[in-house]
Amino acid sequence: MDNNNFPAVWGAVGPGVSGAVFGAAWWFWVDAVVYSAAAVPFLHYLPGLFASFAALMFNCVKREDINDKYYSPYDDSEWRLKVWLFISYVVSFVSLAAAVGFLVQDALTDTGPSTWTGIAGVLQTVFVLISGLIYWTCHSED
Numbered sequence: 001m002d003n004n005n006f007p008a009v010w011g012a013v014g015p016g017v018s019g020a021v022f023g024a025a026w027w028f029w030v031d032a033v034v035y036s037a038a039a040v041p042f043l044h045y046l047p048g049l050f051a052s053f054a055a056l057m058f059n060c061v062k063r064e065d066i067n068d069k070y071y072s073p074y075d076d077s078e079w080r081l082k083v084w085l086f087i088s089y090v091v092s093f094v095s096l097a098a099a100v101g102f103l104v105q106d107a108l109t110d111t112g113p114s115t116w117t118g119i120a121g122v123l124q125t126v127f128v129l130i131s132g133l134i135y136w137t138c139h140s141e142d
Contacts, residue, residue, distance in 0.1 A: 014138025025127030032120030055132025
């Protein structure tokens, strides 16, 4: 494959790959909830929901807008984009930390959901964030 053609191929194939990874992420979670012997509390759903929201947040920013040549008719709007990205990354890492916390909680207690539910929560959060980054790298306004 020619390296000069890679951006065009990635622009065409990337959204499908991103969607497949996103679907796999939610498939892990639905599988864990359906096959869980105990009821899964609503708090266990939140890391995946917030990871999906964080992926949506950082996909609202175009890669082309984060450079020194960005111009906006509004004063100093470049820092707003960077603050928005920072907040989206904070939300994503907090959701990942919450998923790991629920994994540890599920592994240490016998009364709640199984350990598979915690593992699926971590996999869901990681795959959702990876799918968001895949889509962010492959879409552009060209």
